[in-house]
Amino acid sequence: MSRKTGNVPEETRAALIKAATEEFAEYGFEKSSLRRICSRAEVTTGALYSSFANKNDLFESVVAPVMEQIFHVIETHFKGERASTGRELLDAQGEKNDIQAVMEILHYYFRHQDVCSILFHHREHPAVSRFFDDLIELLDEQGKHLAKLLGAGEQENPEEAFSEDMIHWFSHLQMDMIFYLIEHEMEEKQAEIQVRNMVRFLRGGLYALVQDGNSLKIYHQK
Template identity: 30%
Template sequence: MSLPDRRIDPKILKSAEEEFMEKGFADASLREICKKAGVTTGAMYKRYPGKEALFEAVVGPTLQDIEEMALNIERYDYEQLAHGKMQSVWDMSSTTLKTIVRFSYERYDGFKLLLCRSEGSTHANFLHDFVSHHAKQTVKFLEAVTQQDDRDSQIDEEEIHMLLTAFWSTLFEPIVHDLPLEKALRHCEYVAKLFNWQAIFGF
């Protein structure tokens, strides 16, 4: 049995990314994607059973990087808790924010697709899902802080969710509005002044 020609995979993914970026998930055409990639629809379906699977393949690397970043941050937070360095956990200085913005701009196309071109896909509520996960992890972390420091946190998950929605929305706005990296980094200066997480969580 002959092995499938994997050389056409990058062509399909590149064509798909361009089509999704131009038209969004809902209006993207698989036939047009195959045409631009120079492959048959049969060859595409052997690799990706449908438009959803193809979109997932395009944004998958970005989602994987986001998950890895979140795990690294979570690991760092618990390490800081163990050493009693809580101030650094909630540090949202412009330097910290610029690190996040650079991370997102290094994966600009993936974030653009997830934030602005995913309507109709399983990632249509990307920001809400991202914030919901982050809010749950924050509540879990605050419970660990309460147990260690014997402090009572007055803020609940619903309030955390609303605040995090505002925070991440404004941090992602430069991508939504197609701002150059230089302007996005300058935007961090204002965001850092707007959100004082140490004060919100009482550290």
């Protein structure tokens, strides 16, 4: 946890976070240097330690806004889903809402690419690993809720189709969609097209489970 700034001006803290962002982006966490960060920010190491306990604390302060934004987007989207009926989630507006949520994360990435890249390229860091574990848990919980809404469709055995393992796998598919977009360094317009296709593909699989694999019924309802 970051230390109280005390007599350290907010401008100094902001300069340190900016310098740390540049340092972590260039060298990665392991090879980054607090001395270089202080030099970039033109402050003393004493000023750094007045605001941050150590390099881990500084790193977490750099990526925290990204983690908070992603969580906010997903939680807001899920809140809307929980207020909907199962049928509403499967219609055109449901698809539009899903695409919009992923687009919001995507656009945030392109507007804050330096710090977002730090987060996504340091998935082994304990703070980042916990964050993505928490996201998977959030996706799992939402998946269980959606299974209750959607399980009353044509599926003869909803408990089997929407088992905990299946829901957990689907959570990872959704997470991997974001990882793929980031890791392949697409242009923004290309990534937007990919998002629409990926979301439709994932929704198609979910819809197939609801319809118990009846592809003809799925086709005729489109």
